Amino acid sequence: MQNDPQPWQVESSEYIHELPWFTVRKEAVRMANGGYIPQYFVLEYPDWLNVVAVTTDHQLVLIRQYRHALGAVHYELCAGVIDEGESALEAAKRELLEETGFGGGTWTELMVSSANPGTHTNRTFSFLATGVELRQPQQLEVTEEITVHLVSREQTLEIIEKGEMIQSLHLAPLLKYLLDSRA
Incomplete structure (x- = not known):
């Protein structure tokens, strides 16, 4: 060997x-x-996070936003940056509440990944939040234009199959969740 x-x-x-x-x-x-x-x-880069959020009635909380580098709008998970002094879980809960208005529920770490370990210093922490509920209106930053979409498992699979979600750091934890939660 x-x-x-x-x-x-x-x-x-x-x-x-x-x-x-x-x-x-x-x-x-x-x-x-x-x-x-x-x-x-x-x-x-600072470490990143994203959240696979599932409501109490089993809908996935996805967002859509314009990404300038590709000049397109796609589905994504709620995601963000972990601020200095903040744990990954604290940042994930904050981002979900700010970007979507959803919060609460049960939280577990789903996976840790890297955008490109050959060139990037940071990691992406992915969380699963089940049983989330709408708690407040979105609190978006001036640089954010985000729409929130509640979709079923079947609709999520269609979104992925049609190439309407292309962010690999979002696809990996979402596909892991979908595989782990198969009935």
Whole structure:
């Protein structure tokens, strides 16, 4: 059996751009096998979260919003950034309430994933919230335009099959939930 690959040795590292939503560092790295990469770019982001939310009457809470990079509107899960000093669960509960108005219920961690472990430093924490109820009107930030949609399991599968949800970090936990909850 072969040994697993070993961590790379960082020979130099410098920040080439630093903003809260776009921080990039350039590193020169030496691989354990002797290989050398003089310019390896790493994107630093805060950890993210998303929520598979299911109402007391078994409807999934999905949202739709415009995503400028693709120039399109798709279905998504409620999602956001974990603020400094906030736990992933606290952030998930806050985001669900703000973006959809839904809250309460029973919460469990569903999975942890990475957008791209080759270039991104952050992780995405996915939660399952069952038995959520409408608690308040949405409290959207000025940069958010979000519509809330309650959909059945069957409608959710149709949305996925038709390619109306394309965000991979949302598809993975949603598909995990749908597979785990098959009757």
